[in-house]
Amino acid sequence: xxxxxxxxxxxxxxVLGMQWLRELIGNGLAVAGLDLSSRAGGxxxxxxxxxxxxxxxxxxxxxxxSYIQSYFPPERSKKILGRFHGxxxxxxxxxxxxxxxxxxxxxxxxxxxxxxxxxxxGVTFSFLISSPMVDLGSLVLLxxxxxxxxxxxxxxxxxxxxxxxxxxxxxxxxxxYVEEFIRNASGIEIDAPKLTxxxxxxxxxxxxxxxxxxxxxxxxxxxxxxxVIHNWISEQWIEKILGNDNPFGVILAVLVGVPMYAxxxxxxxxxxxxxxxxxxxxxILSFMMAVTTLSLPSMIMLRKAVKPKLLAAxxxxxxxxxxxxxxxxxxxxxxxx
Amino acid sequence: MKIKVIGAGCETCDKxxxxxxxxxxxxxxxxxxxxxxxLLEIVKLGVMSAPSLMIxxxxxxxxRMAKKDEIIRFLK
Numbered sequence: 445x446x447x448x449x450x451x452x453x454x455x456x457x458x459v460l461g462m463q464w465l466r467e468l469i470g471n472g473l474a475v476a477g478l479d480l481s482s483r484a485g486g487x488x489x490x491x492x493x494x495x496x497x498x499x500x501x502x503x504x505x506x507x508x509x510s511y512i513q514s515y516f517p518p519e520r521s522k523k524i525l526g527r528f529h530g531x532x533x534x535x536x537x538x539x540x541x542x543x544x545x546x547x548x549x550x551x552x553x554x555x556x557x558x559x560x561x562x563x564x565x566g567v568t569f570s571f572l573i574s575s576p577m578v579d580l581g582s583l584v585l586l587x588x589x590x591x592x593x594x595x596x597x598x599x600x601x602x603x604x605x606x607x608x609x610x611x612x613x614x615x616x617x618x619x620x621y622v623e624e625f626i627r628n629a630s631g632i633e634i635d636a637p638k639l640t641x642x643x644x645x646x647x648x649x650x651x652x653x654x655x656x657x658x659x660x661x662x663x664x665x666x667x668x669x670x671x672v673i674h675n676w677i678s679e680q681w682i683e684k685i686l687g688n689d690n691p692f693g694v695i696l697a698v699l700v701g702v703p704m705y706a707x708x709x710x711x712x713x714x715x716x717x718x719x720x721x722x723x724x725x726x727x728i729l730s731f732m733m734a735v736t737t738l739s740l741p742s743m744i745m746l747r748k749a750v751k752p753k754l755l756a757a758x759x760x761x762x763x764x765x766x767x768x769x770x771x772x773x774x775x776x777x778x779x780x781x
Numbered sequence: 782m783k784i785k786v787i788g789a790g791c792e793t794c795d796k797x798x799x800x801x802x803x804x805x806x807x808x809x810x811x812x813x814x815x816x817x818x819x820l821l822e823i824v825k826l827g828v829m830s831a832p833s834l835m836i837x838x839x840x841x842x843x844x845r846m847a848k849k850d851e852i853i854r855f856l857k
Contacts, residue, residue, distance in 0.1 A: 517843055518829040552789065552820055557829035625821055634827035636843050650845050654793055748820065 452592070460588035462500070466493045483675045491671040494713045498663050501585060502709050503652050509580045510651035514644040516543045518554050519636045521571070522561050531611060533563075534570040538606035541574030542599075551575075551742065555749050556626050565622065566614025572746075573762060574606035577737040582708045589716050590725070594780050598729055601772070605733075605765035612761055613754075621754035662710030670713035679721050686723035693727040694770035698763060701734030705742070711735050725777045730770025738762055782812040782856070783838075788831030789818045793846050797832040804852035812856065 457463045469492050470480055478485045521540045528536045551572065558568040578599050586595035619627075639647070673682070686693045715728045738759060747755055773780070786801055788794030798816050805812050817823055826835065830844030834852070841855050 519827075519843075522829065553823050553829050553831060556820065556824040557827075560824055626824075634840055637840050646851075647845050650847075654846055658792075 456587070456591060460501075460584065462493075462497045462588075465497055469493050469496070486675040487671040490674045490717070491667055494667045494670060494716070495663065497588075498667065498709055498712065499656075499660075501588060502659065502663070503656060505581045505584055506652045506655050507648045510648040511644055512580065513543055513651075514639055514647045516540065517636045518544055518557065519634070522557055522563070525558070525563055525567060525571075526561060528567075531607070533567045534607045534610045534614075535603075537567045537570040537610065538574040538578075538603045541571040541606060542578050542580060542603070544571075544575060551745060552749050555746070559622060559626055564614055565619055566610040566612075568610075569613045569758065570606045570610030572758075573609045573737065574603055576742070577606065577733055578602035579708075582736075585708060585712055589712055590719070591780070594725065594729075597773075597780065601769045602733065605762070605769060609758075609761045609765055613757060616757060618754045618757060621751040623749055623751060626749055659707045659709050662706045663713070666706065666710035667713040670717035673714065673717035673721060677721065682718060683722040686718060686727045688724065693724060694730050694767055694774065697727045697731035698734040698767050698770065701731045702738045702759075702763060703740045704735050705739035706735050708732065708736050724774045725780060726770040726773030726775070729773050730766050733766045733769065734763070737766065782810060782836065784812050784814045785817050785826070785835040786814065787817045787823055787826065787828050787833040787835060789820055789823065791831060794818075794832040797834065797842075797846055800847060800849045801834065801852055804849050804856060807849070808853055808856050810856050 466489070470489055473485065473489060473492075474480060478488065480486060480489055521544050524540065525533060525537055555568060555572065558571070559565070583595050583599050586598055637643075683689060686697065690696070711732045715732055718728050718731075719725065743755065743759065746758070750758075784801060784805070786794065786798040788797070794816075798814075801814055805814055817826065823831075828835070828840065828843070832842075832846065833840060833844060834842035834847060834855070836855055
């Protein structure tokens with residue numbers, strides 16, 4: 445048992461957390477004459493270490509994940525979902541959401557494809573909630589920063605929010621708030637191209653290239669903000685707003701996070717810095733969920749497919765769910781860290 | 782030959798369209814390139830991920846970018 449634990453700790457700290465990289469950069473900076481205990485030195489170390497670590501993780505993760513995802517194109521998810529009914533369908537939708545490739549620009553064709561295939565509205569929404577909020581990438585990334593327990597619980601709670609959210613939308617019978625042209629559209633079944641192993645590798649490689657280009661600016665900004673928080677913002681101040689002292693910390697974090705658009709890779713360094721400064725775990729995780737799940741651009745996009753009432757219901761349900769997850773994590777913080 | 786580049790207004794879709802035009806110009810093949818951006822049209826085609834590439838009604842690229850050389854191979 446001891447042995448297994450040691451191996452896990454090694455994976456946690458050195459492989460996923462890349463502590464060796466931190467030491468390497470730290471030594472390099474020290475040789476260059478930088479005082480790492482100074483504020484500026486600490487910021488530079490945080491910036492370089494986090495930027496390189498996240499960039500490496502991003503490329504490796506996207507490659508592996510895209511390879512897996514190439515087995516689950518949305519056309520296939522649609523067919524699979526057609527076979528399930530009731531709350532089982534919501535569950536499967538939430539799980540498929542974690543492995544189906546998702547980009548906000550294809551959320552509308554996806555929504556329309558699902559709806560025109562006759563899938564219940566709630567099932568479609570379970571998918572739409574889980575797809576940006578929880579994916580395989582966030583699982584590994586969270587493991588690298590917060591540890592395995594937090595990562596697994598984050599994913600499980602994310603899926604629960606997606607299943608419940610979809611079920612509530614189903615129960616509200618909001619089908620009439622889907623735009624007419626989508627309800628009337630009848631899509632046809634087409635065959636997705638047959639992929640060989642070479643095709644899948646090519647797909648994974650292309651995904652790494654396009655994702656890296658798209659996400660890198662967000663990482664840069666995220667790590668920059670993280671570096672500032674890490675060394676320049678006072679602990680008392682963060683504790684007061686996002687720590688134990690403020691019972692409304694979670695709500696505040698979610699309200700700030702909802703309109704923002706960023707990738708999970710960009711939010712992680714901010715979360716990491718806030719945690720080290722005494723912000724509560726649940727407050728940080730709910731901030732991350734809010735940023736990745738809801739954003740102004742995705743709402744504008746979704747508005748093309750659904751009427752304001754359904755859009756408002758979707759936003760309210762997600763926000764409430766995320767706030768509850770935040771408080772739950774704060775309540776049991778001592779178990780996780 | 783009828784080529785459809787399918788996807789509504791994302792950056793990758795525009796790039797794929799560009800690559801297709803270049804590939805067609807380079808091979809000099811007789812192809813009609815159309816950019817499908819209307820959401821309703823996209824659903825009618827049964828496509829669910831953007832960007833996608835359809836040649837004579839057959840989906841050859843789904844939900845990813847393709848480079849010029851690869852598209853040239855499809856055209857042959």
